[in-house]
Amino acid sequence: MKLLTKVRLILVLAIIGGMLSSGCSRQKGEAIPLLNWYVFNEPSGAFSMAARQCSEASQGAYQVELIPLPADTDQQREQLVRRLAAGDTAIDIIGMDVIWTAEFAQAKWILPWTGHVAEQAKAGRLAAPLQSATYQNQLWGAPFTTNAQLLWYRTDRINTAPETWDEMIHLAETLGKTGIIQAQGERYEGLTVFFISLLASAGGSVLDESGTRISLAQEPTLFALSVMARLANSVAADRNLATAREDQTRLAFESGNASFMVNYTFVWPSAQENTPEIAEHIGWARWPAVIEGKPSRFAIGGINLAVSAYSLHPELAFQAAACIASVRHQQRAAELGGLPPTIAALYDDPKVREIFPFADVLHSTLRDAVLRPQTPLYNDVSLAISRILHPMRAIDPQRDVVRLRDAITRALNSEGLL
Amino acid sequence: MNLRQRNERRLAWLLCAPAVTVLIGVIVYPILYAVWLSLFRYDLRFPEQRVFVGLDNYVSILTSEVWWQALGNTLILTIGSVSIELLLGFILALIMHHTLFWRRAVRAAMLIPYAMITVVAAMAWKFAFDPTTGFIDALLDREQAWLTQRGSAFLVIILTEVWKTTPFMALLLMAGLTLVPHELIQAARVDGANAWQRFIKIVVPTMKPVILVAVLFRTLDAFRIFDTVFILTRGAQNTETVSMVGYNTLLVSLNLGLGSAVSVLIFVGVLIISIVFIKGFGTPTGRRGEIDS
Numbered sequence: 208m209k210l211l212t213k214v215r216l217i218l219v220l221a222i223i224g225g226m227l228s229s230g231c232s233r234q235k236g237e238a239i240p241l242l243n244w245y246v247f248n249e250p251s252g253a254f255s256m257a258a259r260q261c262s263e264a265s266q267g268a269y270q271v272e273l274i275p276l277p278a279d280t281d282q283q284r285e286q287l288v289r290r291l292a293a294g295d296t297a298i299d300i301i302g303m304d305v306i307w308t309a310e311f312a313q314a315k316w317i318l319p320w321t322g323h324v325a326e327q328a329k330a331g332r333l334a335a336p337l338q339s340a341t342y343q344n345q346l347w348g349a350p351f352t353t354n355a356q357l358l359w360y361r362t363d364r365i366n367t368a369p370e371t372w373d374e375m376i377h378l379a380e381t382l383g384k385t386g387i388i389q390a391q392g393e394r395y396e397g398l399t400v401f402f403i404s405l406l407a408s409a410g411g412s413v414l415d416e417s418g419t420r421i422s423l424a425q426e427p428t429l430f431a432l433s434v435m436a437r438l439a440n441s442v443a444a445d446r447n448l449a450t451a452r453e454d455q456t457r458l459a460f461e462s463g464n465a466s467f468m469v470n471y472t473f474v475w476p477s478a479q480e481n482t483p484e485i486a487e488h489i490g491w492a493r494w495p496a497v498i499e500g501k502p503s504r505f506a507i508g509g510i511n512l513a514v515s516a517y518s519l520h521p522e523l524a525f526q527a528a529a530c531i532a533s534v535r536h537q538q539r540a541a542e543l544g545g546l547p548p549t550i551a552a553l554y555d556d557p558k559v560r561e562i563f564p565f566a567d568v569l570h571s572t573l574r575d576a577v578l579r580p581q582t583p584l585y586n587d588v589s590l591a592i593s594r595i596l597h598p599m600r601a602i603d604p605q606r607d608v609v610r611l612r613d614a615i616t617r618a619l620n621s622e623g624l625l
Numbered sequence: 626m627n628l629r630q631r632n633e634r635r636l637a638w639l640l641c642a643p644a645v646t647v648l649i650g651v652i653v654y655p656i657l658y659a660v661w662l663s664l665f666r667y668d669l670r671f672p673e674q675r676v677f678v679g680l681d682n683y684v685s686i687l688t689s690e691v692w693w694q695a696l697g698n699t700l701i702l703t704i705g706s707v708s709i710e711l712l713l714g715f716i717l718a719l720i721m722h723h724t725l726f727w728r729r730a731v732r733a734a735m736l737i738p739y740a741m742i743t744v745v746a747a748m749a750w751k752f753a754f755d756p757t758t759g760f761i762d763a764l765l766d767r768e769q770a771w772l773t774q775r776g777s778a779f780l781v782i783i784l785t786e787v788w789k790t791t792p793f794m795a796l797l798l799m800a801g802l803t804l805v806p807h808e809l810i811q812a813a814r815v816d817g818a819n820a821w822q823r824f825i826k827i828v829v830p831t832m833k834p835v836i837l838v839a840v841l842f843r844t845l846d847a848f849r850i851f852d853t854v855f856i857l858t859r860g861a862q863n864t865e866t867v868s869m870v871g872y873n874t875l876l877v878s879l880n881l882g883l884g885s886a887v888s889v890l891i892f893v894g895v896l897i898i899s900i901v902f903i904k905g906f907g908t909p910t911g912r913r914g915e916i917d918s
Contacts, residue, residue, distance in 0.1 A: 289876065
């Protein structure tokens, strides 16, 4: 008996010891590997739920820990690149903005997706988001969420949505005091997106197909710049246009003074919650075209999930990222966080359609979507664009085509200041 | 030079050696390394593509409108804040110097802003000027988004700087005030000079070296301004300063070559300011002879 109690005691101690050591050390072989997922701080909790459920489903293979980054894309990038450039092993999965793919891949900070996990990451994805995770014919991330702007307008003031920017500006000018168009004109990434979308809608692009040389064909660029100048100098422009970002334009639209707004889909749940009386009269349509009869093409946003090249558990990180980006969690992200999915079939899912009554318009927008230039120097290119084109009211299309080309060329040669 | 002198000289060098070694390690080496890096096209994202480009980085910076704009902004902030600080600093110094009661308490109270971390101070000012949460708009009975326009953004940045660093100026000037011989003031008073004449003809000339040192210190500080602007506007509304250009190039774009060139140019700016002050205005550098002259 005495011996038995002793054995029991030792067993109990061993179990307690095992529990303690698994709790605080990662070096022990039997401990669950911890995967750090760096991603923007998603307020609804959809991301943390995905992290938890995927960890549970892995049955002890890995544990995903969410590390929130700031909401602002530039600040997210700033924190990530500083760590990645230093080879930080504490980053496993990266919530990678669609514009970082080329840079991160070229710098060898992330691993390419191959084999089974790559198939999982590609399954059923929309073309544009999938393209955004691809660089030099290799997949560098699992397309997770996407985003595009729509045209939001007041159905109580306008019967049918305008199809082109010219038509919309003209219409707004005839509406009088409430004929304001809300757009993003601050000197930041949003202005670059605005320009690239106008340019793509006019049939142009910033870089040529090689992705290394400047394109900026004369005619489409002039079209795009003319729309910007016309909008900014019209009475239909908000007087805060030069400092407006997405959120300011949303608030201004919710105040009821504007009749049109180009903005992302987050404005819909927001209007329903803040100003239900206005939400009743909100209509949606495709982003306006630049040339009549030629549907607009918007430069999409969103994030892909990439695996850091310095991760200590890359295999597990691929599995976890594939799980987080799977149908189930994309659906959750749409339901809880209002983040549009990258899996095409989800746009026919009843639950998703309930969240996005504009699912069809959004789906068709995404089908025609374009990408911002996929170059490792995108950050510099974008800064060059937003610097040259701000403020929009000072744009002189003929002169600024030349300035723009000059600034982007310098950026592509890494020689211009920013 | 006899043997003893030579030995003493050697001993002096030996005694200085540790300090000199440390200084070379933490100051001279980084400066030289930055100068060296600035001659390369060197992007930390693509380290293998490093090429020697000579002075190309400097040419590219000096022909860029971004640099000149930032330099202009920095000079506006520097001149704006230092001149107000000098004025206010003098007033505060005179108050501190002439306080009869609670001298220590008054001095300590005036130093509080200087003791505060710049980021915290800038945050406080940002909140104060915020149109929705701030009290400034309510106080002035207006609705203005101060930080969204260039002019008012500059005003807020300068005010923040002034609030934060005037105590430093005041402290230096107060030390200068104690240098003014009491007998001189008394004699002037006997001769019928009024308070303003005594201040302009006696106090200021006697304090000139101290004033110049104080202004030099503050100018050098203000020229390198970063944190206040970073917190208040992040360089938006065209308020970017040269230090922010350096930060953006080095830490956001990870462009080591170009960023080092910006840093070197800022260093040159600091050097020019120092030379103008020391050679042009005769600011003493600490050697006895010059203070006396």
